Amino acid sequence: MATDEAWHEIVAGVLKQQKVDLVTYVPDNVLRPLIELVHTDPFFTAFAVAREEEALGINAGAWMAGRRAILLMQTSGFATLPNALASLSVPFQIPSLMMVSERGTMGEFNIGQQLVARTMRPVLDTLLIEHHTLTRIDELAFILDRSITQAMATQAPCCFILSPLLTGGKVFAK
Amino acid sequence: MAFPANQPVSREQAKVMNRFDITKRMVVLLRHEEAVVGGIGYTNFDLWAAERRPQNFYMLGSMGLAVPIGMGVALAQPHRKVIALEGDGSILMQLGSLATVAARGQKNLTVVIMDNGAYQITGGQKTLTEEGADIVAIARGCGLSQSVWAADESAFEELIALSLKEDGPWLIGCRIDSGKPVDTTERDPPRIKDQFMRGLGVKT
Numbered sequence: 001m002a003t004d005e006a007w008h009e010i011v012a013g014v015l016k017q018q019k020v021d022l023v024t025y026v027p028d029n030v031l032r033p034l035i036e037l038v039h040t041d042p043f044f045t046a047f048a049v050a051r052e053e054e055a056l057g058i059n060a061g062a063w064m065a066g067r068r069a070i071l072l073m074q075t076s077g078f079a080t081l082p083n084a085l086a087s088l089s090v091p092f093q094i095p096s097l098m099m100v101s102e103r104g105t106m107g108e109f110n111i112g113q114q115l116v117a118r119t120m121r122p123v124l125d126t127l128l129i130e131h132h133t134l135t136r137i138d139e140l141a142f143i144l145d146r147s148i149t150q151a152m153a154t155q156a157p158c159c160f161i162l163s164p165l166l167t168g169g170k171v172f173a174k
Numbered sequence: 175m176a177f178p179a180n181q182p183v184s185r186e187q188a189k190v191m192n193r194f195d196i197t198k199r200m201v202v203l204l205r206h207e208e209a210v211v212g213g214i215g216y217t218n219f220d221l222w223a224a225e226r227r228p229q230n231f232y233m234l235g236s237m238g239l240a241v242p243i244g245m246g247v248a249l250a251q252p253h254r255k256v257i258a259l260e261g262d263g264s265i266l267m268q269l270g271s272l273a274t275v276a277a278r279g280q281k282n283l284t285v286v287i288m289d290n291g292a293y294q295i296t297g298g299q300k301t302l303t304e305e306g307a308d309i310v311a312i313a314r315g316c317g318l319s320q321s322v323w324a325a326d327e328s329a330f331e332e333l334i335a336l337s338l339k340e341d342g343p344w345l346i347g348c349r350i351d352s353g354k355p356v357d358t359t360e361r362d363p364p365r366i367k368d369q370f371m372r373g374l375g376v377k378t
Contacts, residue, residue, distance in 0.1 A: 050271065050274060053242075067250035092367045
């Protein structure tokens with residue numbers, strides 16, 4: 001598998017292949033190259049929302065009306081979602097695709113981020129939501145492509161966690 | 175943009191109407207398989223009671239997400255008109271969604287706010303609209319210039335008809351009483367979703 005592409009180029013490529021053309025997000029520094037890429041590519045409709053659960057609702061409505069969507073956010077944003085996941089995505093069997101840039105680990109400098117990050121995987125596990133931590137560029141396309149196929153086929157949400165091992169993370173700015 | 179001549183300038187000037195009555199009046203005007211997303215609580219129950227249209231989506235939980243869900247449907251099917259029905263307590267939780275709808279200029283979306291100034295389902299505690307927050311003014315401030323209070327039942331019908339004909343986004347504020355809902359929505363999420371998707375032609 002060719003690995004000369006950057007992680008965000010691979011992600012955008014798989015989203016295209018899977019016809020996921022609606023990208024809603026709350027901005028994040030690590031996600032910036034992906035956000036910029038989906039804004040410049042006319043295949044995608046991309047826009048920011050005021051809060052993450054709003055995007056979860058938009059994406060759910062879009063999917064029920066025949067359009068595939070993904071929500072991009074950072075770890076602290078994911079922490080605002082449990083109620084909407086537990087009352088909308090999971091019981092209504094909606095394949096909510098989520099991509100989280102992982103803060104709070106491997107060099108975190110903000111104690112709030114470090115603490116809130118600890119809540120993410122337990123919430124996903126408790127709600128029985130499939131999730132993958134993406135650490136290696138050579139596995140990225142395979143995991144994303146197969147998991148999106150599975151999410152759509154089983155009508156179940158799926159969360160992709162972008163590890164600093166893959167993205168470099170956010171480094172301490174003095 | 176041609177609002178009805180009889181247009182209240184504020185919440186206080188709008189007539190207090192009955193939720194079930196105006197929901198029925200709205201549903202009667204839907205003749206082109208328009209999608210309707212009902213927010214949680216009594217708004218949703220009276221939508222269910224008014225008519226079980228296949229193009230209705232009944233939210234159970236996820237308070238505040240009727241407008242975003244409606245916006246998503248509108249984005250995916252730009253030729254279908256979509257109505258998001260939301261209560262005052264619910265929209266107060268997700269005011270940012272009004273700014274998102276305005277920023278996207280979602281032409282085929284109408285937001286209807288049922289405002290009784292109370293969290294009626296939990297015992298009638300006051301919401302912030304009863305303390306002075308004016309949802310129509312907030313919506314205008316978010317950039318939704320076609321936001322208006324329905325003066326009375328006939329103005330409401332006129333506004334719904336207008337929003338189904340002309341480009342939106344629209345927001346129609348309705349003051350309602352504390353009448354009990356007529357029925358209770360069946361709590362079966364996969365069935366609700368499946369019927370809605372079939373109603374929208376996504377599943378056959």
